[in-house]
Every structure is written in structure tokens, then in C-alpha cells.
Amino acid sequence: MRVVGEGNANVLIDLGDTDCLYRCCVRFRDSLKRNNEYSIENLQYIQTCVKMVLGDLLCSMELVELPLEGFEGILGQYVGNLDDSKIIVFRMPNLKPRILEKVAYQDQFTQIYTSHDLSRVVLELKPKWVYNPSDYCRNCSHSRLKGRELRYCYSKLNQDPLHLTELLASAGELPAGFQRDLASYLASSTNVLAVLYEAQRELKHEALSGIESVADVTSSMSLAMTLRDVTCFIEWSSDADQLRVNVVDVDLKPKEKFVHWRETQLRLDSFEDKCYH
Numbered sequence: 001m002r003v004v005g006e007g008n009a010n011v012l013i014d015l016g017d018t019d020c021l022y023r024c025c026v027r028f029r030d031s032l033k034r035n036n037e038y039s040i041e042n043l044q045y046i047q048t049c050v051k052m053v054l055g056d057l058l059c060s061m062e063l064v065e066l067p068l069e070g071f072e073g074i075l076g077q078y079v080g081n082l083d084d085s086k087i088i089v090f091r092m093p094n095l096k097p098r099i100l101e102k103v104a105y106q107d108q109f110t111q112i113y114t115s116h117d118l119s120r121v122v123l124e125l126k127p128k129w130v131y132n133p134s135d136y137c138r139n140c141s142h143s144r145l146k147g148r149e150l151r152y153c154y155s156k157l158n159q160d161p162l163h164l165t166e167l168l169a170s171a172g173e174l175p176a177g178f179q180r181d182l183a184s185y186l187a188s189s190t191n192v193l194a195v196l197y198e199a200q201r202e203l204k205h206e207a208l209s210g211i212e213s214v215a216d217v218t219s220s221m222s223l224a225m226t227l228r229d230v231t232c233f234i235e236w237s238s239d240a241d242q243l244r245v246n247v248v249d250v251d252l253k254p255k256e257k258f259v260h261w262r263e264t265q266l267r268l269d270s271f272e273d274k275c276y277h
């Protein structure tokens with residue numbers, strides 16, 4: 001048993017199965033029971049609201065109940081109060097199998113892994129705000145605000161598939177077939193960026209800067225924020241006809257997060273070095 005991935009709200013645990021991983025919620029640091037209850041509510045939300053938008057792009061996941069025994073050491077590092085005798089986790093396919101051990105590229109929003117013989121590639125990306133409700137680019141402006149300058153932008157890539165060159169420019173060795181197939185995928189109207197763009201565009205909601213309480217967080221706003229924080233896995237294999245695409249990190253956002261959303265939006269509103277493209 002080992003932790004193979006760690007986010008603010010989740011840990012990914014490898015229990016030795018070759019094909020799947022277990023995703024355990026640690027969002028609430030004061031109660032395992034609360035994390036378990038949230039996982040049940042979260043999966044219901046994903047299988048209704050998120051599934052309706054993403055369809056087959058949504059990665060398969062199922063709830064599994066495991067006894068706490070044996071997990072205390074790992075979970076205790078994240079959750080102070082282990083006040084339940086079980087853990088409720090998501091069982092999901094392992095989208096980055098061990099064979100993909102070479103890292104061809106890595107930054108905060110993108111990772112590219114390959115097998116040693118270059119017969120398989122996985123591109124892991126966080127597209128964030130593909131659709132911009134304002135006239136400036138939210139992704140690029142937010143990066144600048146944080147002091148990061150990226151050569152590429154997923155909102156831009158959605159508008160212009162040729163922007164892929166910028167994304168792959170700093171990557172290590174990649175098979176030509178992968179680059180060709182990815183370019184052709186991104187030019188199609190049903191690619192994952194286009195689907196996210198359309199879904200984000202349709203979810204109209206009040207400005208994040210104007211939220212005053214959890215009562216102002218509408219279901220549209222909540223789903224929009226979920227879709228602005230997903231991770232996509234695009235897998236290429238030299239012997240497969242097409243790319244395999246899965247979207248994960250599609251969690252229900254606690255309404256209390258509005259404080260952070262509002263603060264970020266207010267900082268962006270007054271930021272003078274916004275990016276337009």
C-alpha cells in the first residue's frame with residue numbers, strides 16, 4: 001500500500017492492483033466520517049450532473065467501502081480524527097500505468113509520460129478556464145498574477161490547434177505518430193477541450209466577485225467551477241486506432257469555497273497586466 005498521488009482534497013492509493021487505484025477524500029481534516037459522507041454525495045453528483053455534460057469522456061469510478069484497519073498510518077497523516085471504522089473510496093482505473101516511466105514534460109498544468117520504447121504516451125492536462133466569460137484570458141492572466149509565464153494556454157489551444165507546437169516545444173522525445181494523432185484529435189469538434197469549452201460557456205452565472213454568502217452559490221456556478229478544475233488524460237498507443245480520453249478530478253465543490261473564488265476574482269479584476277488573445 002502506497003500513496004501515488006496527492007491533491008489538496010484527495011490522496012490516490014495503490015493497493016497493488018495493476019489496473020486500478022483507490023482515491024480517498026481527505027478534504028475535511030477533522031473527521032474521517034465527514035470525508036466518507038462527502039464521497040457518497042460526491043459520486044452521486046458526478047454520476048448525474050457531471051456525467052450529463054461529459055458523457056463517455058468521464059472516467060469510470062465506483063464507490064468501494066474498505067475497513068479502516070491497515071489504512072490508519074496513511075490516513076492519519078491527512079485526517080486528524082479517524083472517527084469511523086471504514087473508509088469510502090473511489091475505485092478508478094490507473095490512467096498512468098507503471099510502464100509509462102519516462103517523464104517527457106512536466107509543469108503545473110501538464111505532464112507527458114512515455115514508455116521507454118515510445119510505444120505509449122500519456123498526456124495529463126489541466127485545461128482550467130477553456131471558455132472566458134470576460135474579454136481577457138483567465139488562464140494566462142491568472143498565471144501572470146501568480147508570477148508564472150507559460151508558453152502555451154489551453155484556452156488558446158482550443159481556439160487554434162496549431163498552438164500545439166508551443167505546448168510540445170519543451171517536451172523530450174515523443175513519437176511522431178502521437179503528435180500527428182493528437183493534432184488531428186484537437187482539430188475535431190468533439191475533442192475534450194471543445195466539450196469543456198461548450199459546457200463552461202453554457203453555464204451562465206453571476207460574477208464570482210459578487211458572491212456574499214453560500215446562498216449565492218448556484219448549481220450552475222458550482223458545476224462551472226468543477227469543470228474549470230478537471231484533469232484530462234489523453235492516452236496514445238502505437239497499436240491503437242484512436243486516442244483514449246478520460247476526465248477525472250470532477251468533484252463537487254463545497255459552497256464555502258466561494259470565499260476563495262471571490263478573492264481570486266477580485267484580485268484579477270484589479271490586476272493591470274491582464275492577457276488578451
Ligand SMILES: [Zn+2]
Nearest residue numbers: 137139140153
Ligand atoms: Zn490564455
